[in-house]
Amino acid sequence: xxxKKLVVLTHGGAGSDPAFADGTAIAGQVCMMSLQSGDPVIxxxxxxxxxxxxxxxxxxxxxxxxRNDGTVQMDASCMDSAGTFGxxxxxxxxxxxxxVARIVSxxxxxxxxxxxxxxxxxxxxxxxxxxxxxxxxxxxxSTTDTVGCVVRSGDQFACALSTGGIDKAVPGRVGDVPLIGxxxxxxxxxxxxxxxxxxxxxxxxxxxxxxxxxxxxxxPQAVVATVIAxxxxxxxxGIIVVSKNGFAGGANRGMAxxxxxxxxxxxxxxxxxxxxxxxxxxxxxxx
Ligand code: GLY
Numbered sequence: 001x002x003x004k005k006l007v008v009l010t011h012g013g014a015g016s017d018p019a020f021a022d023g024t025a026i027a028g029q030v031c032m033m034s035l036q037s038g039d040p041v042i043x044x045x046x047x048x049x050x051x052x053x054x055x056x057x058x059x060x061x062x063x064x065x066x067r068n069d070g071t072v073q074m075d076a077s078c079m080d081s082a083g084t085f086g087x088x089x090x091x092x093x094x095x096x097x098x099x100v101a102r103i104v105s106x107x108x109x110x111x112x113x114x115x116x117x118x119x120x121x122x123x124x125x126x127x128x129x130x131x132x133x134x135x136x137x138x139x140x141x142s143t144t145d146t147v148g149c150v151v152r153s154g155d156q157f158a159c160a161l162s163t164g165g166i167d168k169a170v171p172g173r174v175g176d177v178p179l180i181g182x183x184x185x186x187x188x189x190x191x192x193x194x195x196x197x198x199x200x201x202x203x204x205x206x207x208x209x210x211x212x213x214x215x216x217x218x219x220p221q222a223v224v225a226t227v228i229a230x231x232x233x234x235x236x237x238g239i240i241v242v243s244k245n246g247f248a249g250g251a252n253r254g255m256a257x258x259x260x261x262x263x264x265x266x267x268x269x270x271x272x273x274x275x276x277x278x279x280x281x282x283x284x285x286x287x
Contacts, residue, residue: 001265006035007242009249010048011257012058013145013163014238020057024258025273027051032260032271035153042102045151045158049076049098052147053162057259058256060147062094062133064164067171072131072164073259075177076101079186080158082284087178089113089211090171094121095129096257098162101178111178146177147194148184150242153264157191159184165198176201181208190214190243196236197250198276203229210241220248228252 010027011225012020027048032075032197034044047263053061064072076097077087086105090113091097100121103111112120146163161177176183184193185207191208192214201207206227213223220241231237238251249257260273 003266004086004264005152005261006264007152007247007259007261008032008035008048008149009145009151009240009242009247009257009259010052010149011053011193011195011238011240011249011255012055012149013060013254014236014251015144015253016058016176016256018254018256020055021256021258022267023055024051024055024256026231026262027055028125028258028273029271031151032147032262034149036264040080041151041156041158042078042084042105042160044153045080045149045160046078046098046102048149049078049147049160050096050150052149053096053098056267058147059144059164060162062129065167066131067173068144068167068168069171070131071171072172074126074162074164075174076160076162076176077184078102078105078158078160078178079180081156081186081188081191085110085180087111088117088121089178089181091117091121091176093118093128093130095127098160099159100124100126110180113174113178114172136205145238146183146195148195148240150191150193150240150247152191152244152247155188157186157188157189159186160192163198175199177204181205183207185211187211187215190220190241192241195255196231197236200231200235201237206230210239214241214243217244223250225252
């Protein structure tokens, strides 16, 4: 069987406690196992984000922030380098929004929002959860943001995101996550996933512009440093990037994130994982 480079980066969101990197590591392992079992790269990527949604310590899935009326509305998206894209916005009552986004990506639609997204998820038999199951973790939990994953599997790339949005935002507020080229982008030259202040990330069309730097041959480490510099220090921002030249990630505050790599189908090769911190010390790491 053909040897294939596998690289998986997972993060728990800008502002997440770097001590929670055990959670991002588990998500990375879930993804690696899925890739090794032959799943499509976009499915493996979504499995990682679903693991982060189920963790409870991150702002996604059961750990999602509440809106100012006490409701929980979540956004999620996924994309691969073959041009597959799907997203949901302001989804309520479903445990794994990223799995709903993946099903949307296989439908005739690209983005479903609100009541229609809820109906679609129900029709597809997606797993539900009740708002009282939302976990409360950490004193400064309200400042944490979107979780994400980027993956390389040989020549293919994929990325996925999930978020509970801004703590105490008005119901119906939607950020960068379901917007292609804003929170995420994947193409033949790599994959990008961002986290942080959704309105600012969207207005800068951040993920597409970061991807265009990869297209021009910039190393992921330089891309991470360049893109972080587009944001004021007071604006929460983080990013993970993978290309054929390597990988990198960083944030302008703490962020739990993990990088794992291995060569599939090479005898004796095991995943090598590193838990990283995201803040200044994690900025621009590459492999
Ligand atoms: N970055 C996620 C959001 O602002 O909703």
